[in-house]
Amino acid sequence: MEDKRRVEERFDELEPALKDISRWMYEHPEVAFEEKETSARLVAFLEDNGFVVDYPVFGLETAFAARIGTSGPEVVICCEMDALPEVGHACGHNIIAGAALGAGAALAALVDDLGVRVTVLGTPAEEMYGGKIDLIRAGAFSGAAAAMMIHPALRDVVDPVFLGVAHIDVEFFGKESHAAFRPQIGVNALDAAVQAYVAISTLRQAMYPTDKVHGVITYGGGAPNVIPAYTAMSWYVRAATEERIEELYGKVIGCFEAAATATGCTYEVTMRGHHYSDLLSNPILSELYAANSAALGRPMGLGIDEDPSAAGSTDMGNVSHEVPSIHPMLDIKAAPAVNHQKEFAAHTVSPTGERAIRDGALAMAWTIIDLASHNRWKELVGARGAP
Ligand SMILES: [Zn+2]
Ligand SMILES: [Zn+2]
Secondary structure, three states: OHHHHHHHHHHHHHHHHHHHHHHHHHHOOOEOOOOHHHHHHHHHHHHHOOOEEEOOEOOEOOOEEEEEOOOOOEEEEEEEOOEEOOOEOOOOHHHHHHHHHHHHHHHHHHHHHHOOEEEEEEEOOOOOOOHHHHHHHOOOOOOOOEEEOOEEEOOOEOOOOOOEEEEEEEEEEOEOOEOOOOHHHOEOHHHHHHHHHHHHHHHHHHOOOOOEEEEEEEEOOOOOOEOOOEEEEEEEEEEOOHHHHHHHHHHHHHHHHHHHHHHOOEEEEEEOOOOEOOOOOOHHHHHHHHHHHHHOOOOOEOHHHOOOOOOOOOOHHHHHOOOOEEOOEEEOOOOOOOOOOHHHHHHOOOHHHHHHHHHHHHHHHHHHHHHHHOOOHHHHHHOOOOO
């Protein structure tokens, strides 16, 4: 208990600076892989708090690894920092960064006594490309005993459902012609895109509530009096498991194929960015986090009690297939605004938004204290749902 109080006292000292960082990020949103000023600020804070920082690191310009502690198992605290185009920090990654820095820095003075190593890992581009997948491949999580982060949301849920996702671009190729004078010799690539859209919409009848396929036409033609020879679409295919994504992906490709055949076009599919995996929440980490969060006055709900269809995706899913992980969601009382709306961004700098920095940082830090002081490391690996 003594260690937890010390961490809380240290957090109290750090809290104003953490709020300042979160507010600065809110005012200066930087999108995926462009988090240059943001990462520099986060690194400066961590260096000031005694961390040894590699930056840039693992082949990504805005990634950093801030390490403290000389021996013992390593816990990686993931620090997302990217914003969204047009809506800024509407996913609240400024809160994630504040909590990650706060957890690490509040623990800094205790790690050697606890026998634990803590790495605050700056993980770029969660919203678009999946920076954590590059980091996994570069070895950022190799040998880690656990990984954790928190995420602002509409509910307090310790082990939320996150779906896997594949990002697909498709192009249709036809033949241009005068749309009034000689439409007969044209091959209309917009018709192919529309057919594909309708075919996938029809497919929804055969989907599970956790299957999500959604897309847009990114290029639909140049002029109404020219039969479009080229169109392009972007699609996301999401499902609860890897196997189901494969299955659904096959059906979506079938819709592209059918649309191309029906219109006389050809088509080409390209995968964009990385494939995100579903999230496996480690039960021991979840239990410890939930108990610590409840002690802070924020009792956590369970993913199983939530609407399984109200789920997005995260590259933390991929981490959770490599290392025992948690990704609790923290209510910032933004409702009726939801993540990815401007109004949600505004709530990240409200008192309830900033409360999530505190509760998230302390519950993560206290969970690390529990793991180290009761030597729970070995249990993590054998636990249900563990990788
Ligand atoms: Zn998001
Ligand atoms: Zn997010």
